[in-house]
Amino acid sequence: MHVRIEPGGRLQGTTRVPGDKSISHRWLMLAATAVGRSALMEVPPSLDVRSTAAALAALTTEARPALQSWASYDADTAEGHRSTWNVKVDGDTNGPPPVSLEVEGKGRKGLTVPDRALDCGNSGTSMRLLMGLVSSAAFMTALEGDASLSSRPMERVAMPLREMGAEIDTDRGHAPVVVHGRPLHGIVFEPTVPSAQVKSAVLLAGLDADGLTVVRESVPTRDHTERALLALGAPIEVGETVAVGRFQHEGFSAVVPGDVSSAAFLVAAAALTGSELTVAGVGLNPTRTRVFEVMERMGITVERSIRHHELGEPVGDIHVPPTAGVGPVRVEANELPLVVDEVPVLALLAAHAPSDSWFTGAGELKLKESDRLTGIAEAIRGLGGHAAVEGDDLVVAGGGLEGGRGDARGDHRMAMALVVSGLAARGAVEVDGVEHAEVSFPGFVRTLVALGATIEPVAGE
Ligand code: S3P
Secondary structure, eight states, X not given: OEEEEEOOOOOEEEEOOXXXXXXXXXXXXXXXXXXXXXXXXXXXXXXXXXXXXXXXXXXXXXXXXXXXXXXTSOHHHHTTSTTTTSSOOOSOOSOSOOOEEEEEEEOXXXXXXXXXXEEOTTOHHHHHHXXXXXXXXSSEEEEEOOTTGGGSOOHHHHHHHHXXXXXXXXXXXXXXXXXXXXXXXXXXXXXXXXXXXXXHHHHHHHTTEESOEEEEOSSOOOOHHHHHHHHTTOOEEESSEEEEOOOOOBOOEEEOOBOHHHHHHHHHHHXXXXXXXXXXXXXXXXXXTHHHHHHHHTTOOOEEXXXXXXXXXXXXXXXXXXXXXXXXXXXXXXXXXXXXTTHHHHHHHHTTSSSOEEEOSOGGGGGSSSOHHHHXXXXXXXXXXXXXXXXXXXXXXXXXXXXXXXXXXXXXXXXXXXHHHHTTSSSOEEEEOGGGGGGTOTTHHHHHHHTTOEEEEOTTO
């Protein structure tokens, strides 16, 4: 789908964003392997989260109908057209309606042999965490994904799981992956690449392993798995190292907080248009909010107030007062894992600063849903700005963008970053592939339009 964004104008109001994708994957997996009933509210209809729900449906019996019907919820939305665009905007900025998903779990040992390969679609988190979850099962599980996911590295997860005792085949390091579940034993794992997905896969495997499973990270990554396990009463120690022992949890109820990475796109949109905006009910986990500290270094005020906690996750509101202008920034390699998903939007913001910005040691971005490092630099140049990739560093020259046309390259965060940058370019910006926003932020364009942005579909395409 192809849209045209007119620059200028102001956004105004209070809005919400769909539930957090990272948290939803984990809570769904925990609900499907709990003993007893769980109730999850505000699980987002994001395509990635539905991939996890569908995979878990294939691995369960009692929970299958609920997970299956959730996974196939609204086929029109799945194509990305309806919820992103063809929805009447009537001033309702409350986002998608809350939906409660009731999952009846039979415990980790109650997982059943899937009758087909688990299709993880575009979702790296689904595939990597599921590998950990099934690595102790008494059966074999095949996992596959789309072309983008099949090009992403899987040995980084397979290696520690093999060390724990599982037998895992990859296709020269990539999906399809086949996991032959085995009895597992704990290990001390020191990841060479900072990755919350790999850490979480190992911790999930550790819940069904003999002895202690220890993960020693040299650079911290998002800690949603640790927080949920702690809240569920697991024998887990969380500090500079994380250690977990065997544990079977019970069913639980929780409301998924709004996705802070989605909120970051709205904060950037407000900052670029000098608008005042509130995003309510957002997850404010400190391992996810570094993006706002980076934005603050760029001169954007992002007020955060925590209101309550859900399964160990802080939840609250974000308020952005009008911003006078955006400054340049340096993001160093040791900070990068904490903003790994936000580099596209930060870089597009940086293109509007008066001078150069640097993102150093950002090589991991080449291995995301697309090669985001090259994609960002090309997108900025395509809109009349200047940016270059130097080894693993991205340098973005400021000075603003002229306008023009950009392509999402099948990547949800690239689609949203391009749309947001169009709000402050000197001329109109057209974006191809905006439907990919559905992967993490169903209703993204609709939300921006409801807040006052001028974004229109380009006829005939
Ligand atoms: C995620 C971790 C990050 C992130 C991804 C979600 C997670 O990946 O990019 O969008 O939910 O654990 P890595 O851990 O591989 O960096």
